[in-house]
Amino acid sequence: MSQVELIMPKMGESVAEATIIKWLKKEGDKIAMDEAVLEIATDKVDSEIPSPHAGFLSKILFKEGDVVQVGKAVALISSEAGAGGSDKPTVAPVHAHTATSPVLQAAPKSGTALNTETFKTSASGRFYSPLVRSIARQEGISVSELESIAGSGLHGRVTKNDLLAYLPIKGKAVEAKKTEVAEKPAVTTPSQNGASHTRPAIAVNAGDEIIEMDRMRKLIADHMVMSKHTSPHVTSFVEADVTNMVLWREKNKAAFEKREGEKLTYTPILIEALVKAIRDFPMINISLDGTRIIKRKQINIGMATALPSGNLIVPVIKNADLLNLTGLTKSVNDLAFRARNNKLVPDDISGGTYTISNVGSFGNVMGTPIINQPQVAIMAVGVIKKKPAVLETPSGDVIAIRHFMFLSHSYDHRVVDGSLGGQFVRRVADYLEQFDINRVY
Numbered sequence: 001m002s003q004v005e006l007i008m009p010k011m012g013e014s015v016a017e018a019t020i021i022k023w024l025k026k027e028g029d030k031i032a033m034d035e036a037v038l039e040i041a042t043d044k045v046d047s048e049i050p051s052p053h054a055g056f057l058s059k060i061l062f063k064e065g066d067v068v069q070v071g072k073a074v075a076l077i078s079s080e081a082g083a084g085g086s087d088k089p090t091v092a093p094v095h096a097h098t099a100t101s102p103v104l105q106a107a108p109k110s111g112t113a114l115n116t117e118t119f120k121t122s123a124s125g126r127f128y129s130p131l132v133r134s135i136a137r138q139e140g141i142s143v144s145e146l147e148s149i150a151g152s153g154l155h156g157r158v159t160k161n162d163l164l165a166y167l168p169i170k171g172k173a174v175e176a177k178k179t180e181v182a183e184k185p186a187v188t189t190p191s192q193n194g195a196s197h198t199r200p201a202i203a204v205n206a207g208d209e210i211i212e213m214d215r216m217r218k219l220i221a222d223h224m225v226m227s228k229h230t231s232p233h234v235t236s237f238v239e240a241d242v243t244n245m246v247l248w249r250e251k252n253k254a255a256f257e258k259r260e261g262e263k264l265t266y267t268p269i270l271i272e273a274l275v276k277a278i279r280d281f282p283m284i285n286i287s288l289d290g291t292r293i294i295k296r297k298q299i300n301i302g303m304a305t306a307l308p309s310g311n312l313i314v315p316v317i318k319n320a321d322l323l324n325l326t327g328l329t330k331s332v333n334d335l336a337f338r339a340r341n342n343k344l345v346p347d348d349i350s351g352g353t354y355t356i357s358n359v360g361s362f363g364n365v366m367g368t369p370i371i372n373q374p375q376v377a378i379m380a381v382g383v384i385k386k387k388p389a390v391l392e393t394p395s396g397d398v399i400a401i402r403h404f405m406f407l408s409h410s411y412d413h414r415v416v417d418g419s420l421g422g423q424f425v426r427r428v429a430d431y432l433e434q435f436d437i438n439r440v441y
Contacts, residue, residue: 004053005073011042011346017069018042019127025057031077038074041127042346046215053079128158135163150226157219161289216311227373231412235368236422238407240429242384244437245269246403256441260326264441267358268328270381271301273431274356275321281424285353287374288415302352302372303332305339306361314372315339316352325441359408360384366406376415379425382406405432 018040025037036048059076062068136146149166151158256264278285278299287294299321302314315335338344359367360383367380382405389402409425
């Protein structure tokens with residue numbers, strides 16, 4: 001047998017290191033090719049690293065909780081490939097992992113500062129990057145204080161800027177009490193701007209079932225609350241006549257699938273119209289950093305995707321404005337498939353500049369989506385329904401059966417006023433209503 005290194009793989013341009021959450025194999029264990037060996041966590045997503053070879057795990061080079069740089073060997077594998085195999089380090093593909101990751105140690109007592117071993121708490125399952133942990137240790141910030149800080153990172157994770165913004169008011173936050181779920185007094189918790197919000201007392205009645213949130217649901221919950229505290233949400237609605245789009249898809253979907261080997265859904269068609277409208281109104285494609293408005297050059301469309309677990313993830317189509325309808329279809333189908341099968345990598349869910357959510361897939365006519373920070377707007381598209389409509393013709397008005405869809409546009413009123421927010425969603429509807437029924441895909 002030859003011995004090969006299992007390398008911490010590159011997981012995106014902005015990811016330089018990852019924390020080892022759990023070893024799924026121990027030294028001496030037999031490993032099949034592509035079998036997961038360990039779980040890791042970055043600031044963006046939890047992942048599994050599979051073995052690129054069949055063989056045995058001969059040596060573990062880092063322990064659980066260690067932070068490892070991308071490109072470093074984390075283990076040695078005695079490969080069954082034989083001596084003739086390559087001795088060069090092999091980089092394994094990394095797969096997103098959305099199941100609950102176990103907590104590797106008990107939660108520190110309230111008021112204790114973070115130490116080098118602590119990288120998450122059992123109270124919320126939050127993950128803290130090495131840089132955040134380092135700053136917290138240097139500033140003497142307790143675990144309970146760190147838990148109270150609203151994060152602006154992915155799924156509400158605390159970033160360096162969040163922590164630095166908190167330092168001037170350090171010590172003023174009210175610590176949230178970690179108590180058993182039972183009838184208890186109201187609890188006051190701090191928000192991002194320092195104001196207090198009272199959580200009502202919750203009683204547990206006979207026959208009630210208590211279900212603990214999994215780690216991903218906790219992250220989603222934190223991110224949603226943070227977004228509502230950060231951005232004053234306003235929502236504008238438009239009803240669009242999408243008859244031409246529906247008729248064109250019905251006419252061409254079979255031929256498209258035969259030629260491209262891809263199912264043609266409404267999602268890429270909707271994204272195409274969305275991208276055109278973003279080009280017309282580039283100030284929708286921005287982020288807000290304090291008083292600085294960051295106008296994005298790239299148009300990267302996030303598409304909210306429901307997972308089999310019931311949780312939500314938002315993979316991103318990078319440079320969507322450079323893709324034609326066929327390219328958008330392939331990207332949408334690929335990301336949706338990999339999301340449902342836990343095959344996304346961290347870079348797949350980073351860098352989004354605008355998000356679309358298809359609430360119509362659940363039979364909903366409209367929704368009021370929450371902005372995916374640090375973006376400033378998000379659109380929900382409802383179910384397509386047939387309705388009678390009055391049409392103007394050269395010979396007079398007639399009533400006809402048409403296909404309609406509601407578009408809901410939520411935006412950050414700090415930087416997007418009703419004029420821009422309303423015009424933008426109207427422009428998306430215009431592109432859908434003007435869909436060329438004779439176009440070639």
